[in-house]
Amino acid sequence: MEFTTRPVIMGTNGMVSSTHYLATEGGLMALKRGGNVVDAGATMWFSLTVLKPYLAGVAGEVPILVYWADEGRVLAVNGQGPAPAAATMDWFKDNGYRLIPEDGFLPAVVPGAFDAWLTLLDEYGSMSLEEVLDPAIKLAEEGFPVYPSLKRALTRNAERFKREWPTSAEVYLPGGKVSEVGSLIKNPDWARTFKKVAEAERRERRWGRSAGIDAARDYFYRGLIAETIVDFMQTFKCRDVYGQEHHGLLTLEDFAGYRARIEEPITSNYRGFDVYKCDTWCQGAVLLQQLNLLEGFDLASMGHNTVEYLHTYVECAKLAFADRERYYADPDFVDVPLGRLLSKEYATDRRGLVDPDHASLEMRPGGVAPYRLRKSEEGDWFEGDTVHLEAVDGSGNMLSATPSGAWIRTSPLIPGLGFCMGTRGQMFHLDPNHVERLEPGKKPSTTLTPSLVMRDDKPYMVFGTPGGDNQDQWTLQFFLNHVDFGMNVQLALDQPTVHTRHVSGSFWPHAAYPGRVYVEPRIPGEVVEGMERRDHEIVVSRPWSHGRCLAIRYDPETGVMFGGASPRTCEAYAIGW
Numbered sequence: 001m002e003f004t005t006r007p008v009i010m011g012t013n014g015m016v017s018s019t020h021y022l023a024t025e026g027g028l029m030a031l032k033r034g035g036n037v038v039d040a041g042a043t044m045w046f047s048l049t050v051l052k053p054y055l056a057g058v059a060g061e062v063p064i065l066v067y068w069a070d071e072g073r074v075l076a077v078n079g080q081g082p083a084p085a086a087a088t089m090d091w092f093k094d095n096g097y098r099l100i101p102e103d104g105f106l107p108a109v110v111p112g113a114f115d116a117w118l119t120l121l122d123e124y125g126s127m128s129l130e131e132v133l134d135p136a137i138k139l140a141e142e143g144f145p146v147y148p149s150l151k152r153a154l155t156r157n158a159e160r161f162k163r164e165w166p167t168s169a170e171v172y173l174p175g176g177k178v179s180e181v182g183s184l185i186k187n188p189d190w191a192r193t194f195k196k197v198a199e200a201e202r203r204e205r206r207w208g209r210s211a212g213i214d215a216a217r218d219y220f221y222r223g224l225i226a227e228t229i230v231d232f233m234q235t236f237k238c239r240d241v242y243g244q245e246h247h248g249l250l251t252l253e254d255f256a257g258y259r260a261r262i263e264e265p266i267t268s269n270y271r272g273f274d275v276y277k278c279d280t281w282c283q284g285a286v287l288l289q290q291l292n293l294l295e296g297f298d299l300a301s302m303g304h305n306t307v308e309y310l311h312t313y314v315e316c317a318k319l320a321f322a323d324r325e326r327y328y329a330d331p332d333f334v335d336v337p338l339g340r341l342l343s344k345e346y347a348t349d350r351r352g353l354v355d356p357d358h359a360s361l362e363m364r365p366g367g368v369a370p371y372r373l374r375k376s377e378e379g380d381w382f383e384g385d386t387v388h389l390e391a392v393d394g395s396g397n398m399l400s401a402t403p404s405g406a407w408i409r410t411s412p413l414i415p416g417l418g419f420c421m422g423t424r425g426q427m428f429h430l431d432p433n434h435v436e437r438l439e440p441g442k443k444p445s446t447t448l449t450p451s452l453v454m455r456d457d458k459p460y461m462v463f464g465t466p467g468g469d470n471q472d473q474w475t476l477q478f479f480l481n482h483v484d485f486g487m488n489v490q491l492a493l494d495q496p497t498v499h500t501r502h503v504s505g506s507f508w509p510h511a512a513y514p515g516r517v518y519v520e521p522r523i524p525g526e527v528v529e530g531m532e533r534r535d536h537e538i539v540v541s542r543p544w545s546h547g548r549c550l551a552i553r554y555d556p557e558t559g560v561m562f563g564g565a566s567p568r569t570c571e572a573y574a575i576g577w
Helices: 021-032 037-051 089-094 113-124 129-142 148-163 166-172 188-207 209-221 224-235 252-256 285-294 307-327 344-351 468-483 489-494 525-533
Strands: 009-011 014-018 062-068 073-079 261-263 266-270 273-277 389-393 398-401 451-455 458-464 498-500 516-519 537-540 550-554 561-565 573-576
Touching: 009 014, 009 573, 014 021, 014 037, 014 550, 014 561, 021 037, 021 129, 021 389, 021 573, 037 062, 037 113, 037 129, 037 389, 037 398, 062 113, 062 451, 073 113, 113 129, 113 209, 113 261, 129 188, 129 209, 148 166, 188 209, 188 224, 209 224, 224 252, 266 285, 273 285, 285 307, 285 344, 285 468, 307 468, 307 498, 307 525, 389 458, 389 550, 398 451, 398 458, 451 468, 458 468, 468 489, 468 498, 468 550, 489 550, 489 561, 516 525, 525 537
Parallel strands: 516 537
Antiparallel strands: 009 561, 014 389, 014 573, 062 073, 062 398, 073 261, 266 273, 273 451, 389 398, 451 458, 458 550, 498 516, 550 561, 561 573
């Protein structure tokens, strides 16, 4: 048996995983108290917004996929908030912007994740919101140990906190300095805020579960929290990456008009596995397009992580991501031709564009002439990252979610609330001809993309990772490791990966690096040389730096669950019993 960095975690009653072990433990306790995957998922999400504030916050966004056994149904939750009514291309251009900045108040959209979890809890949860919130409130109130990744994030942002954002410095630089690994960090304002949310729910719960959740929703979107956010954004000018200082564009009306929604997922079949993703308000369809392309190749005969395999993989990724850049956007605003993009016939036509001997340096979306992207001159930048969580319970329900946004590095903490606003609006473009052009009320197409798999109409697997534009590259390699190369969950997660930055990035400044491929150093040197001979520009990444992929495999015949977590960054864990 091959070595794995961690054991495959097995259980029969329940399994949870997340990108921080303390959040995972909270999810497990929710299941052990009789909760289901929705209760466990929401518990982990609230905890992660406290534990990983540089990667996710309660004012961020989330796509969620759920298989609900009683209904025999896969459903998606759209937890992406829209742009404010005042956010127009003319406003940005009149104020001298070529691109929407990555930080400050101007990229803020309506927080979507909070209502997404409330909507799911109302429809499918069994625990009260107060119970779900309790572990996160304790973490914020009593503190949790600083870990190396958090210390590095705080160190990167310490000077800005001190110079510009005193509310952030007060919480994250106690005594005016970055805390050492192992010392406790607390967020008392966050704890007080969500104790009040829990109180609002508890007061009205006597009228029924939905009444309590509605009260919490109103407190956030129509009450004190929304009022505090809008007041701060209208009285404090926040500087952005361009050196400009502005108030925010969000209004109370923007908050009050928002509701998350449950909707149908999109899907495609790969070698007998039905893979489900969220719609084109995220990038999920790109993984399905990659699968359709790769299905026409005998990957197993190529050999795992050989030159032939990785070249084929990268070239198919370029084709799928070119379509993402050309066609994907909020389906409420854009008629995305998914029927064509996800058809097997379309994949067959596109597959012929893969040259087995040479890397393409062009953008080749379907239906338009190929074109070249200019290599970015912006240099390196810090791409936003995120968290991920999954749960499977004893009833065979499955949940996968990739929450993100409201990072403490891009926006100051709101006084009295203990969290900051998101900056997802940076995904929009100010080009009126771009499918992702900014429009009031439109949802930016996030990179967030959980995955859920069924086989023979039965639950099979959930998986996902943080990682911006790279998410559907790293997770796809995990899935292929399992399906095409027969690896168990943990072994598949441990394998070195590659990703391309050939297409324009989703985050500011939307940089592109035609032909560039990043590889983890465990990819053999002769494979790297073979890729270079095929015209790929190879960049060797830091060891063990590609993502933090998580997965739970479920066997409906035996009820056994198999959980795994990538060892990258050393914080993600799967636990079951």
